Amino acid sequence: MSTEDAASDARSARSLESPAPELPASESPGPKLPGVGAETRARLGARRYLGLRASALLEIGLFLLLAVALDEAVFSGGRYWGVEPHPFWIIVLLAAAQYGTNEGMLAALAASLAFLSGQIPDQELGQDIYAYTLTMAKHPVLWFVTAVTLGELRGRHQRERAELVADLDETRVHAKGLGEAYRRVARIKENLEIRVSGQLRTFLSTYETAKLIERSDPGEVLLAIVDVVRAIVAPEKFSLFLLNNQVLEAAIQDGWRADDRFARTFAKSTRLYEEIVEDRRIVCLTNEADEAVLGAEGVLAGPLIRTDTGAVIGMLKVERLDLLDLNVSTVENLRALSTWIGTAYAKAVDASSRAEDLAQSDARTVLPNRYLAPQQYFLISLGRRQGFDVSALTLDLANPGDVVPERKAQLADAAAAAVRSALGSSSLAFEQGEGQGGFVVLLPGVGARNAAAAAERLQGALDTQLRAKAPEARFEARVRTLYQHEGRV
Numbered sequence: 001m002s003t004e005d006a007a008s009d010a011r012s013a014r015s016l017e018s019p020a021p022e023l024p025a026s027e028s029p030g031p032k033l034p035g036v037g038a039e040t041r042a043r044l045g046a047r048r049y050l051g052l053r054a055s056a057l058l059e060i061g062l063f064l065l066l067a068v069a070l071d072e073a074v075f076s077g078g079r080y081w082g083v084e085p086h087p088f089w090i091i092v093l094l095a096a097a098q099y100g101t102n103e104g105m106l107a108a109l110a111a112s113l114a115f116l117s118g119q120i121p122d123q124e125l126g127q128d129i130y131a132y133t134l135t136m137a138k139h140p141v142l143w144f145v146t147a148v149t150l151g152e153l154r155g156r157h158q159r160e161r162a163e164l165v166a167d168l169d170e171t172r173v174h175a176k177g178l179g180e181a182y183r184r185v186a187r188i189k190e191n192l193e194i195r196v197s198g199q200l201r202t203f204l205s206t207y208e209t210a211k212l213i214e215r216s217d218p219g220e221v222l223l224a225i226v227d228v229v230r231a232i233v234a235p236e237k238f239s240l241f242l243l244n245n246q247v248l249e250a251a252i253q254d255g256w257r258a259d260d261r262f263a264r265t266f267a268k269s270t271r272l273y274e275e276i277v278e279d280r281r282i283v284c285l286t287n288e289a290d291e292a293v294l295g296a297e298g299v300l301a302g303p304l305i306r307t308d309t310g311a312v313i314g315m316l317k318v319e320r321l322d323l324l325d326l327n328v329s330t331v332e333n334l335r336a337l338s339t340w341i342g343t344a345y346a347k348a349v350d351a352s353s354r355a356e357d358l359a360q361s362d363a364r365t366v367l368p369n370r371y372l373a374p375q376q377y378f379l380i381s382l383g384r385r386q387g388f389d390v391s392a393l394t395l396d397l398a399n400p401g402d403v404v405p406e407r408k409a410q411l412a413d414a415a416a417a418a419v420r421s422a423l424g425s426s427s428l429a430f431e432q433g434e435g436q437g438g439f440v441v442l443l444p445g446v447g448a449r450n451a452a453a454a455a456e457r458l459q460g461a462l463d464t465q466l467r468a469k470a471p472e473a474r475f476e477a478r479v480r481t482l483y484q485h486e487g488r489v
Contacts, residue, residue: 056095056103063091064114071118079118088115092143093150100158101151108147112140218348225341226254229316232333237319240304240341241266248273248315255320262297262319276303276315282335286326299326302334304342313342366412366439372430379444380483390444390483391451393458397437398474411473414465415439422461423454438475442482451479 047054067087071077080087088111096104116136123132222240229238237255239262241248248266256262266273271293275281283290285299294301299321304314316338321330367375376392383390395415397403403411412431419429419441426445432438441458443451455477466473 052102052106053099056099056106060091060095060103060107060110064088064110067091068114068118077119078121079115081118081121086115086139088139088143089146092147096147096150097154099151100154101148104147104151104154105144108140108143111143115139218345221341221345221348222252225345226252228341229254229337232337233318233321233330234325235318235321237298239317239319240314241317242304242314243277243312248277251314260319266315272297272301272315276301277312280305280312282331284326284331300331300334302338304338304345306342306346307339308343308346311346313346316341366416366429366431369431369433372440372442375428375430376442376482379442383444383483383485387485388445389447389481389485390442391446391448391454392480392482393441393443393451393455394432394478394480395439395441395458395462395475396432396478398476399472400437402472402474403437403470404472410469411437411466412439414469415462418458418461418465422457447484448479448481451481455479 049057068079071079092104092107092111095107120136123129127135225240229235229240235255237260238252239250239254239256240252242251243249246268250264253262253264266276268274268277272283275283275290275293280303282302283293283300285291285294298317298319301315301317303312304316305312316334318334376390379390397411415429419427423441423443428442430440430442432440443454446454459475459477462475466475
């Protein structure tokens, strides 16, 4: 997933929690209807003069002009005094029903002025002033009453329609927002599914690569480290440094290009060396204090620590990583991975060193005590598989205080010679422990009964060897059965 997709997913997640955007409230020549946005008022409204629609002014003016002109040209100019219903009702009813109260009142006023501007009939004989006035005001009054009644009804319909249109606009905005949110959630879901499947693949690949890293050769461990780091941290570029004479030297550079200018060594005087080797701390670019430590050298770095001694043997550094992968989980994975790699590499180095010691050691000498446990485990496993017994013969130095220190060094040669002469080449002799002066002899293929006889032979051979090298030394032999195959006594 790219950084742009991550930002888009973050914005989409925030959009799910925020309310739908409100419609604009102004910038429209339409009526100021409550809850109606500018787009709605633009549809409902029109050009206005003094709060009156221009189309209504034009229609009222043209109708009355034509009606008056027709009256003057064809009729008597009495403004249709005796016509029932009066023609001016047309414009009053249309204006009130179409536009509302204001335009209806304007139509009634204009119709009244046009009506009274013509030839007014004289007052009849016997007609009082009140009856005459009522006759003159009948049409204007009815026009005004009708304009107000129909206009208010039209106004209520306009408000209801405006509210419906506003609700429709808001619903469309919400629907659009929900559609976009759904698409974003779907994209986030797809990304999460990809991440979950990726984590599953990471677990499986980690299990596979874990078997590769447990090697006895340091070179093979370094080759396996590349696959392990890729599987667990998934960096685009990373490097592994080994500590050599207080200098971190690059041993692996994965993903580096020819134009990269990353440092290949870090001396003791550098800040990164101090944080990694001396302080044994994970440094991450997300921490403001670590920005100066890393500089342009990467985004994440941690020490390689061997668990048995706690010593730092190197550094694992990530130069480039996807933004979404730079999180707390990645930092903790790097911490565990650094310890894992450090321990595996240290064990491989130790195993290689032990192999060299064994290759260089003379077969006539007693092996160091550190080889006793692994060799004992190997012989027991082999005896269980091949079906033979394994015994151990322990030679304890009974009087270590009586042996001259200069002669203690010759005890091992005497024990090795006694084992060769009494037990043969199949038996292996080891030091019992530092400062103890005794020895342990592993007897593969020897059961408990034969081990006792072998102990007597070894005791006699050892006494013979000690007469010339350390006559004051006295050894006591003990026999232990390490493994007894079923069916044998």
